Amino acid sequence: MPEISFDAADIRIMRVLQADGRMSNQDLAAAVGLSPSPCWRRVRRLEELGVIRGYGVQLDRRMLGLGVQAFVRARIGVHSEAEARLFEAEVMRLDEVTACWAITGEADFLLQVVAADLDAFGAFAMTVVRRLPGIREMHSSLVLREIKTPGTLPLPRAG
Numbered sequence: 001m002p003e004i005s006f007d008a009a010d011i012r013i014m015r016v017l018q019a020d021g022r023m024s025n026q027d028l029a030a031a032v033g034l035s036p037s038p039c040w041r042r043v044r045r046l047e048e049l050g051v052i053r054g055y056g057v058q059l060d061r062r063m064l065g066l067g068v069q070a071f072v073r074a075r076i077g078v079h080s081e082a083e084a085r086l087f088e089a090e091v092m093r094l095d096e097v098t099a100c101w102a103i104t105g106e107a108d109f110l111l112q113v114v115a116a117d118l119d120a121f122g123a124f125a126m127t128v129v130r131r132l133p134g135i136r137e138m139h140s141s142l143v144l145r146e147i148k149t150p151g152t153l154p155l156p157r158a159g
Helices: 008-019 023-034 037-050 079-092 120-128
Strands: 068-076 099-104 109-115 135-142
Touching: 008 023, 023 037, 037 099, 037 135, 068 079, 079 109, 079 120, 109 120, 120 135
Parallel strands: none
Antiparallel strands: 068 109, 068 135, 099 109
């Protein structure tokens, strides 16, 4: 991936938008010390480069009745490209899987899963995850307490 350089204004824009992606361009421009037109052009450039991938909202899973969060480490039996792609395609269809990573180490994939309660998680793990294509082994870890959740990324220095 080509390295992109960012100046101080780009960094300020990214920092402010990470904290509040709903901010109007007018308010963003004022917050970062630019006039609206140059600010808008910089935001568009960051979007076109793929640095800004989208805008979203963070929901409280507990308020939605999702009291359990777990991480599931999964190993697949055959390490072929086709087997991995099939597994990935099936995982993409599962709403309970909120994130999935291909990883190194004793497992091949790490899934982040939410469920209403322990019974619902157990049923999902045993009847859905265990039956994913190519799965050979799985290990679950329940989240006891969230200490730092995904949020803002550290930003590079301007230059």
